[in-house]
Amino acid sequence: MKVATTQPFSIVYSLFQHEYLGYLFGSYVVQVNGKGELTLLNQIVSSKNVAEFSKGLDENDFELVKAIDAIQQDTIFKKFNPKKLPALDFFLKVYDPQKGDKLIQEAIAGYVEKWKVDILERLKSKDLYVMGSDDNPAWKKIQWMPERAKVYFHFKRNEENTHYYPNIKYAGERLHIRNQNALLVCDEPAWLLIQDKLYHFDQSVDGKKIRPFLTKPQIIIPRTVEEQYFQRFVVPLVAAYEVYADGFEIKYETAELIPILHLTELTHTSNKVATLFEPTDDDDIIATDDTSQVVLELSFRYGNFLFKFDSFAANANVSLEKSGDSYLFHKVRRDIRVEKAKVLLLKGLGLDMLQGRKKMARSEAFEWLRTHHFTLKEAGIQIRQSAENGKQYFLGYSSIDISFEEGRDWFDIYAKVRFGEFEIPFIKLKNLILARKKEFTLPNGEIAIIPEAWLTAYSELFAFAEYDPDSQQFLLRKHHLALVQEFAEDSLAKVIMSRKLEQLRDFKEIDENPLPEGFVGTLRPYQKAGYDWINFLNSYRFGGCLADDMGLGKTVTTLAMLQYQKEKGANRPSLLVMPTSLLYNWQLEAQRFTPQLRVLVYTGTYRDKNPRQFDDYDLILTSYGIVRIDIDMLKNYPFHYIILDESQAIKNPSSHITKAVMQLDARNRLILTGTPLENTTMDLWTQMTFVNPGLLGSQSYFRSHFQVPIEKHNDEKRSQKLYSLIKPFLLRRHKSQVALDLPPKVESVHYCDMVEEQEQRYEETKSYYRNYILEQIEEEGIAKSQIMVLQGLTKLRQLANHPRMIDEEYEGESGKLEEIQTKLEELLAGDHKVLIFSQFIRHLTILRRYLDTRGIRYAYLDGSTTDRQAQVELFQENDEIKIFLISLRAGGLGLNLTAADYVFILDPWWNPAIEAQAIDRAHRIGQQRTVFTYKFITKNSVEEKILDLQRSKQKLFNELITTEESFVKSLTKEDIIDLLA
Incomplete structure (x- = not known):
């Protein structure tokens, strides 16, 4: 029968023995009768039914x-x-006296003991x-004994053996x-339960030390x-x-506590093991290799x-x-309160010691000791190092003081470096820090040990x-100067600098x-x-x-x-190159x-290679190719300005053109570019090194x-560090910031949807490359798979444009080409001109065939075009030429095509900044109409998918300093999986 919740009841807790x-x-x-007595009607309470009896229970x-x-x-x-044995089989097998599983028994015992400790603490206010x-x-009701019992262990040693037994006292x-x-x-x-009385002890006593004496008077050793x-x-x-001893002595020792941090270097040959108690002369320690x-x-x-x-x-x-x-027996009294206070102090300083030990990178450990040197000394914590260390390290305080003073052409650097009592010349640290x-x-x-902070702070210096x-x-x-100012701002150095020079960094008050x-x-x-x-x-x-x-x-600004x-x-x-x-x-x-400037165009097969002719001019215009060819002559001529x-x-720092340009001699240098960084940050190093040699250090x-x-x-x-170094010498304004008089850009x-046959070819190719690329990434890693990734993505992009780009025999259609044709027909019907950019010459070729069959005239420009200016003039000045087909690589820069008010980008480029430069061929000063792209x-x-990635990585492309070598090299494995999904 169940206990009725509508009648009086009481919860009780019972102790029983499990087999x-x-x-x-x-x-x-347990149901309670009218006299308030417990009856024999009872019911087990568990988490499943405890809610039914909630009125008679408290939170405990x-x-x-x-x-x-x-x-x-x-x-x-x-x-x-875990083996899902039936209950009876499980207990019989685990607890079999001969073949039982001792490990599981110990695990179960530990688990149960942990819970029993919690239960007994909660039961103190309950009936047991x-x-x-x-x-x-x-x-039978158990009586909780209110006071704590005490246990005393006794040893009696005689000529034959030693007798051991405990003496338990309660209330004396x-x-x-x-x-x-x-x-x-x-x-x-x-x-401990004796009869119906339950005892607890005044300190944590292990029951195993008492159990033998429940049945025997003593243990004989x-x-x-x-x-x-x-x-x-x-x-x-x-x-x-x-412990009370008879036959041997227990001596009680007391002494002042001195906390010590032992430093031991982990080496391949150190295999010593630490012990709990050891004399002071032994600094053995656990080590690894x-x-x-x-x-x-x-x-x-x-x-x-x-x-x-x-x-x-x-x-x-x-x-x-x-x-x-x-x-x-030497029994040394320890001041655990003070010991724990020292441990908490160390933890507060960032040294959280697990089991009293902390394994750290050597540089990290020495930096921590240096930083907290005075705090440790004040706290009375001594630092020791093992005599068995292969090296004896300096464990004192080190400091470095630097100041900069502006001279005529330089900053003079004054520095003092101290390790304890020793002052070290700054020059001696140079090669080490670099x-x-x-x-x-x-x-x-x-x-x-040179602090890590010094390596970070002074390596650039x-x-x-x-x-x-x-x-x-x-x-x-x-x-x-940016580096010098950062030292001052970070309180790493004192700086004496003129106000005029300070203005340059923020481009204010010039x-x-x-x-x-x-x-x-x-x-x-x-x-x-x-x-x-x-x-x-200048x-x-x-x-x-x-x-x-x-x-x-x-x-015009340069002129x-x-x-x-x-x-x-x-x-x-x-010289302007x-x-x-x-x-x-x-x-x-x-x-x-600037009609007063005497200008020489130094180019052509039959150019006069006599540098004396330059003396009669103010400005020499030439090409990168000519500089590369004539560098042996040009490098010996001192120019006023070299402008690129x-x-x-x-x-590319290793190209012949770069090597040639670096040899040119001039009092001043200036470079002009709308894209100072196209692919990698090394682009920036080369250009900034040209204008200010040494600004960004060596290439390596x-x-x-x-x-x-x-x-x-x-x-x-x-x-941010790189940007701060180049900021004073790089002026970059975006069109949206300054050219407010330009018409809108939309x-x-x-x-576009693929046609059925195009989509089928696309999916087959995607499936092939997905499996192949992912397999190669698993085997070779993503860095060694970039060429295959680029090849696969390029094939898929070409198929998305028109399958004929990779298969001349393809006779089907392309969804994108149909859309392009429709848009072109709309524009040709009105008074509009359009620039059509593609990075694939094959794509332009397909479009040329369409225009040729329709009898539509157009201008055309790719890397092989020899009459570039003629094509530009044809489009700009001839009202009948409405279309200009341009290879993105060949015509994305340096052209003024303001006659166009529409721009078509046929295929997305990896870096959207390159697309933006192409669009700016039309959207530039001189444009009067809104430019639609x-x-x-x-x-x-x-x-x-590329478009989505461009948006997610927008910050990388918007900032001057991109954080990617190129779009492809920026792809993570997850990006590639998503692109090929």
């Missing part, structure tokens, strides 16, 4: 029922029965009974436990095993409890004894000393500084210069600001990069500056805006400190 699991608890509800009851459920047979069976043989849960009276039907309800900590027994059993017993790490281990010295840290340490530690036939080597031998033979052996002084070129009298025309406000900026750089002989968006007038230089008395000509296609445009613009237009032409330094961290690891701090994406994207293709 295999030992003593357990049960929870029951609910927690108890839950805890008691956790140790019941069904719960144990489910938790420890012993269960009767008739399963009556309230057979001895408790007799032998043959009293006493039982241990819980072992750790011990709860023969002389043959006593030393081993004393060491293994009696030593920890003396440490934890009160990791030669780049050290161990910091916390110990506490009391007089002549040293104890390893132990989070569960007793108030005393014991060591055993044997002399002849006598034993002496090589990121941290060990430095002091005059006394100790090894000082050493990479850029130059050493003057005569003055034994480090010098820093003035164009590194003095204005009047426009030259010989300049014909006007400059917009932002162009005038650029003009003043270039002249300010006053300090700094080079610069004018990197405004295409179409904002870099040409105004050159005219100003002429009127100020420049007596040497300037550019792609061949731009020579004619520069010549026309110079005639228009479309300077991304020298982005730049690669390791900037390119790899930025491109491979997306290191935002490195990006960009839209036009999605259509980007044709094939739905459900890799083109659509």
Whole structure:
């Protein structure tokens, strides 16, 4: 029968013995009669039905029922029965006396003990009974003994053996436990039930130390095993409890506590193991074969004894000393409160020690010791290192003080480096810091570890500084003023600098210069600001990069500056280098805006290679190809300015053109580009190194400190550091910021569906490359699979455009081509002109065939076009030519095509910044109409996925310093899987 919840009832807790699991608890509800007495009507309460009896239970009851459920047979069976044996078979097999599974038994015992500790603490305020043989849960009530019992361990040693027994007292009276039907309800900590009284102890007593004496008066230890027994059993017993000895001595030691951090270098040959208790002269320690790490281990010295840290340490530690036939136990009282305070102090300083040990990278450990040197000293914590270390390290305080003073052409660097009592010349650290080597031998033979913070803070200084052996002084070129200012802002150095030079970094309060009298025309406000900026750089002989968006007038700004230089008395000509296609445009613009400049176009097969002719001119226009061919002659001529237009032409530092340009001689240098960075940050290094040699360090330094961290690891701090270095010498304004008088630019994406046969070929190719590429990535890694990734993505992009791009025999249609044709027919019917860009010449060829069959005239430009200017003029000036087909690579830069008011991008380029430059062929100064751009994207293709990736990585392309080598190299494995999905 069930207990009625409508009638009085009470919850009771009962102790019973399980055949295999030992003593357990049960929870029951018992009906109460009219006299308030418990009846025999009872019912088990579990988490499943406890809610029914909620009116008679408190919060603690609910927690108890839950805890008691956790140790019941069904719960144990489910938790420890991975083989899904039937319940009876499980317990018979696990607890078989001969073949039982000891590991599972121990696991179950530990689990049950843990729960019993929690249950007993909660039961103290509840009624607890012993269960009767008739399963009556309230057979005999257990009396909770309010005071805690004490246990004293006794040893009596005689000539033959040693007798060991405990003495348990409660309220000053001895408790007799032998043959009293006493039982241990819980072992750790011990709860002892004698008759109907339940005892707890004043300190955590292990029940296993009491259990043998429930049936025997004492344990006898023969002389043959006593030393081993004393060491293994009696030593920890003396440490934890009160022990009375007869036949040997226990000596109590007291001494001042001294915390010690031991530093031990982990080496391949160190295999020593730490012990709990050891004399002070022995610094053995656990080690691994990791030669780049050290161990910091916390110990506490009391007089002549040293104890390893132990989070569960007793108030005393014991060591055993044997002399002849006598034993002496040294019991050292420990101040656990103070020990724990020192541990908390170390944790607060960032040294969270697990089991008293902390394995750390060597540089990290020494940096921590250096940073907290004075705090540790004040706290009385001593630092020691093992005498067995292969090296003795300097463990004191180190410091570095630096100051910069602006000179005429340089910053003079003054530095003091100290390791304890030793002052070290700054020059001695240079090679170590640049090589990121941290060990430095002091005059006394100790090894000082250069702090990681120094490597980070001063590696750039050493990479850029130059050493003057005569003055034994480090010098820093003035164009590194951003680095100097950062040292000042980060409180790493004192700086003495003129206010005028400080203004350059933020491009504020730069003095204005009047426009030259010989300049014909006007400059917009932002162009005038650029003009003043270039002249300010000139006053300090700094080079610069004018990197405004295409179409904002870099040409006219540069010409105004050159005219100003002429009127100020420049007596040497300037050399302006550019792609061949731009020579004619520069010549026309110079005639228009600066007619007083004497201009020589130095090009052509029959050019006069006599440099003396340059003396009669103010400006020499030539191409990159000519510079490469004539460099042996040109490098010996001192120019006033060397100016590179479309300077991304020298982005590859190993190209012949770059090597040639770097040899040119000039007082001043300037580069012009709308895309200072196209593919990798190395593009930036080459161009900025040209204008300000040494600004970004050597190529190898730049690669390791900037390119790899930025491109491979997306290191935002490195990006910001790089930007801060180049910021004073790079002026970049976007069209949206300054060209407010330009008409609107409307960009839209036009999605196209594939035709059925095109889609079938696309899916077959995608399936092939997906399997092949992913398999190669698994085997070779993503870095070695980039060529195959690029090949596969290119094939898919071509199929998304038109299958005929990879199969001339294809006779079907293309969904994208049909859409392009429809849009073109609409535009041709009105007064519109359109630029059509594709990166695939085959795509342009397919479109040319369509236009040819329709008899539609058009202009055309790709890398093989020889009459570029004629094609530009044909489109710009002939009203009958409505279409200009252009290869993105060949015509994305340097063209002024303001006759167009529509731009078609037939296929998305990896980097949208390149597309933007193409669009700017039409949307530039001189354009009077709104420019409409259509980007044709094939739905459900890799083109659509590329568009999504461009949007997700928008930040990478919007900022001057992109964090990707190229779009393909930026792809993660997940990106590739998504592209090929």
